[in-house]
Amino acid sequence: MDLQRRSGDDSLLARLRTLRSGVPGKIPWRMILPGAVISAFRMIFKLYPRRYSTDRTLADQVLRAFVLTVIPGADHDDPDLVRMYFDRDYPFYPYTAFLVFDLVRRSKRICAGSTFAELGREERTLVIEKALAANDTVARLYRGAMLMAQVSYYAGIYDPEKGCPLIDFPGMNAGFSRQEISYPNPAQYLPHQMSLDGNPP
Amino acid sequence: METLHTEVLVIGSGFGAAAPALRLARSGFEVLMIEKGPEIVPARDFRQTQDPQYLLRYIKSVRGDNVNYIYAEGLGGGSGFYESVSLRAPTIAFDQRDGAGTLMWPGSLSRERMNPYYEIAERMMCVSQLDVHDIPRSGLAFARLMKRLGYSVDRVPYSVRGCVGHSFCVAGCTSGAKVTVHKPYLAPACRAGMRIITGLEARRVRILRHDEPADSRLIAEVPYRYEVQCYDAARGSSLEVKAKILILAGGTVGTARLLLNSRAALPALSGEVGKNISVNGTVKSLGILPEDSIEGDMFTGLSHPGLISYEFLSSRGITISTSKPLPVDAVSYANIVIEGERRIPSWWGEAKVDMMKLYRRRAIVLYALGLTNPTASLRLRRGGEVVPQFSMGDDFRAYYQQTLALLHSILRRGGARVAHIRIIDAQGVEYDDLHTTTAHMTGSCRMGEDPSRAVCDASGEVFHYKGMYVTDGSAIPSALAVNPYLTILANAERVGDLLKCTYHSGRSERGHAETVYERESGIVPGHRRNRLHRYIRRAGIAPPQSPGESPRKRTPAIRRQPDR
Numbered sequence: 001m002d003l004q005r006r007s008g009d010d011s012l013l014a015r016l017r018t019l020r021s022g023v024p025g026k027i028p029w030r031m032i033l034p035g036a037v038i039s040a041f042r043m044i045f046k047l048y049p050r051r052y053s054t055d056r057t058l059a060d061q062v063l064r065a066f067v068l069t070v071i072p073g074a075d076h077d078d079p080d081l082v083r084m085y086f087d088r089d090y091p092f093y094p095y096t097a098f099l100v101f102d103l104v105r106r107s108k109r110i111c112a113g114s115t116f117a118e119l120g121r122e123e124r125t126l127v128i129e130k131a132l133a134a135n136d137t138v139a140r141l142y143r144g145a146m147l148m149a150q151v152s153y154y155a156g157i158y159d160p161e162k163g164c165p166l167i168d169f170p171g172m173n174a175g176f177s178r179q180e181i182s183y184p185n186p187a188q189y190l191p192h193q194m195s196l197d198g199n200p201p
Numbered sequence: 202m203e204t205l206h207t208e209v210l211v212i213g214s215g216f217g218a219a220a221p222a223l224r225l226a227r228s229g230f231e232v233l234m235i236e237k238g239p240e241i242v243p244a245r246d247f248r249q250t251q252d253p254q255y256l257l258r259y260i261k262s263v264r265g266d267n268v269n270y271i272y273a274e275g276l277g278g279g280s281g282f283y284e285s286v287s288l289r290a291p292t293i294a295f296d297q298r299d300g301a302g303t304l305m306w307p308g309s310l311s312r313e314r315m316n317p318y319y320e321i322a323e324r325m326m327c328v329s330q331l332d333v334h335d336i337p338r339s340g341l342a343f344a345r346l347m348k349r350l351g352y353s354v355d356r357v358p359y360s361v362r363g364c365v366g367h368s369f370c371v372a373g374c375t376s377g378a379k380v381t382v383h384k385p386y387l388a389p390a391c392r393a394g395m396r397i398i399t400g401l402e403a404r405r406v407r408i409l410r411h412d413e414p415a416d417s418r419l420i421a422e423v424p425y426r427y428e429v430q431c432y433d434a435a436r437g438s439s440l441e442v443k444a445k446i447l448i449l450a451g452g453t454v455g456t457a458r459l460l461l462n463s464r465a466a467l468p469a470l471s472g473e474v475g476k477n478i479s480v481n482g483t484v485k486s487l488g489i490l491p492e493d494s495i496e497g498d499m500f501t502g503l504s505h506p507g508l509i510s511y512e513f514l515s516s517r518g519i520t521i522s523t524s525k526p527l528p529v530d531a532v533s534y535a536n537i538v539i540e541g542e543r544r545i546p547s548w549w550g551e552a553k554v555d556m557m558k559l560y561r562r563r564a565i566v567l568y569a570l571g572l573t574n575p576t577a578s579l580r581l582r583r584g585g586e587v588v589p590q591f592s593m594g595d596d597f598r599a600y601y602q603q604t605l606a607l608l609h610s611i612l613r614r615g616g617a618r619v620a621h622i623r624i625i626d627a628q629g630v631e632y633d634d635l636h637t638t639t640a641h642m643t644g645s646c647r648m649g650e651d652p653s654r655a656v657c658d659a660s661g662e663v664f665h666y667k668g669m670y671v672t673d674g675s676a677i678p679s680a681l682a683v684n685p686y687l688t689i690l691a692n693a694e695r696v697g698d699l700l701k702c703t704y705h706s707g708r709s710e711r712g713h714a715e716t717v718y719e720r721e722s723g724i725v726p727g728h729r730r731n732r733l734h735r736y737i738r739r740a741g742i743a744p745p746q747s748p749g750e751s752p753r754k755r756t757p758a759i760r761r762q763p764d765r
Contacts (some may be wrong), residue, residue: 045325055761069550069556070549070550070553071549071553072550072551072554073554089254090253090254115206125546125550129546140630143625143630146549147625150553151253152551154557155251155252156251157250157251157252157253158252159255160248160249160250160251160252166554166557166558166564167554167558167560167561168500168558168561169500169561170500171249172249172250173249173367173368174365175365175366175367175759176365176366176367176375176501176502178334178335179353180366180501181335181337181338181498181501181502182334182335182338182341182502183338183339183341183495186334186336186341189341189342189344189345189348189495190333190336190341190344190348190354191344191347191348191351191352191353192353192355193353193354193355193356194353194511194512195355195511196357197330197358197614198288198330198331198355198356198357198358198509199288199289199358199681200288200290200292200511200514200520200682201290201291201292201511201514201515
């Protein structure tokens with residue numbers, strides 16, 4: 001496994017390599033640290049292969065498959081489908097590479113070496129469910145990623161004019177006619193009122 | 202450090218700030234208004250979007266264990282983002298007593314005493330009851346549900362002129378139909394000489410000691426009483442403002458934060474600052490309409506669907522409305538599971554998509570607002586920020602469960618399926634206890650008669666600090682069971698009126714010609730004007746301009762920039 005290099009922090013790298021190789025002594029760190037801590041370390045110190053941070057094509061394929069699993073029926077060709085994961089304005093951005101790494105790693109482990117993007121929807125669902133049931137750190141990461149996907153897609157945040165056709169959300173609009181807003185003879189639906197002017201007594 | 206001097210300093214620019222600022226500016230006082238948030242020109246800055254990046258520029262929140270407070274920061278405060286629901290507080294709201302049996306409101310204040318100020322506020326904000334033909338479909342679906350059960354509903358008064366039903370009220374109205382404080386208050390106040398500085402945060406208040414002439418009413422004879430230390434984050438510079446009259450109107454969170462940070466310099470301040478906050482008894486419930494119901498529509502018409510029921514006001518102290526949260530709310534703050542839904546997972550994947558497909562036409566949201574006790578508070582943290590706390594006692598838990606059961610009962614008896622909402626935090630994790638999110642918090646610096654139980658008196662003047670007034674939601678001492686803006690504005694009008702009687706500028710009145718809004722509001726009822734504007738829009742001709750009113754600029758569609 002490569003370790004992502006960051007300039008100017010050789011001493012940190014050295015410490016991380018020590019961590020990676022096992023602390024203390026020869027006891028593997030997996031055996032002494034709970035899963036949540038390991039995942040947090042991996043995420044914070046970027047202890048995963050560098051290509052998950054740099055290979056945008058790989059990340060795009062994996063994340064598209066992820067979003068299409070969370071939102072079946074979403075437009076696969078939507079150019080903004082996974083944009084929120086690379087948007088530095090949103091807090092998820094620092095964790096995107098780890099999410100891609102974790103999805104690929106889990107799918108290989110669960111589905112006999114296949115990468116996440118190659119799986120069918122049921123298998124992808126299984127991978128995500130297992131991640132949600134893993135440790136607290138990973139579960140939070142996945143819940144956050146799903147929340148990002150749903151907010152971004154259903155609310156159409158990158159293309160306000162388009163809205164979200166999947167749920168019939170029209171997005172930006174020039175307004176609606178009274179016929180579109182209300183029904184004919186609306187008084188027929190109204191029960192008695194308690195006030196004369198709409199204010200409470 | 203630069204120092205400014207002004208007769209009146211108004212901190213904040215929302216409903217609580219706008220009224221006294223206008224009244225005093227027109228009476229010839231030198232008024233300076235400072236606002237922490239950015240300048241907002243509604244016709245230029247508002248957008249039809251649910252993009253969190255846009256919303257979070259103006260909408261802020263503070264999070265606590267059991268409660269989140271949401272508020273707006275920007276010129277005009279909450280008036281840019283409210284739902285236009287313009288309701289007077291019910292009579293019983295003014296009669297509420299706390300656990301010790303003490304009246305929460307000062308004895309001199311009642312609905313009857315407030316009515317003249319409600320009338321002023323309504324006239325200024327062009328409030329009129331929604332025309333029956335303008336009730337959105339979701340409102341009619343709610344009305345039909347209530348009618349089947351024999352319950353009443355009332356059409357809500359709104360501060361809207363010429364609504365075209367974009368349904369983006371809470372993101373800022375782009376058509377200029379929603380009345381904000383900009384036109385009726387801030388613009389005429391500026392014409393009367395008021396200055397506004399945006400992007401300037403008031404951080405601390407210090408009292409300036411002087412021998413003050415007894416009963417000095419002429420403002421020229423009043424010494425500078427307060428020095429406010431301000432910070433301009435954009436420039437990284439500090440500024441001091443010295444004022445004779447200080448009006449605190451930064452909102453329930455902002456005013457309490459300022460006073461809590463100023464306690465060392467204001468030692469006689471009441472110990473009640475930051476306490477006694479009401480969350481207005483907010484309880485929400487989602488349902489799926491029965492097959493035989495008419496369809497609603499979450500995406501057209503006013504954000505608030507126009508109707509409210511007072512059926513349970515006298516018996517339970519609650520009002521019930523229906524609302525139309527946009528998808529971003531529905532998906533980001535809740536995991537929603539429809540009763541009887543057996544698919545797992547239910548909050549993402551196919552089940553969630555199917556629920557979202559039902560959302561526009563078949564979903565109905567009921568929410569109750571109630572007269573709950575003010576038991577929430579704000580605690581000052583290191584660094585000067587505040588964190589909310591909510592001691593959710595047995596009373597509130599019982600209220601919440603009983604009210605939720607009532608809402609579920611209304612849905613089920615009306616043939617709807619209940620959808621259970623599990624509130625989640627920003628990381629998608631469900632809260633393990635009751636959690637309430639509200640933009641209706643009031644009372645962190647409440648009015649009262651006793652300094653040991655309140656922060657300011659019935660005139661809004663802070664106990665022991667002459668010339669310092671609280672005029673925003675923080676002064677409102679109780680829950681109201683309705684949207685609070687009209688009460689905040691009416692109370693601010695009342696305090697502004699009292700200030701005009703207490704002090705004299707010694708100058709002639711300025712800019713007192715009626716504004717276009719004031720002139721129009723007395724002549725043409727809102728719903729008739731709505732029809733006129735809609736007719737004009739369809740006919741494709743420019744809207745008529747009132748004398749002195751500049752043509753409304755069309756806001757071009759603003760798209761987010763590609764990846765940076």
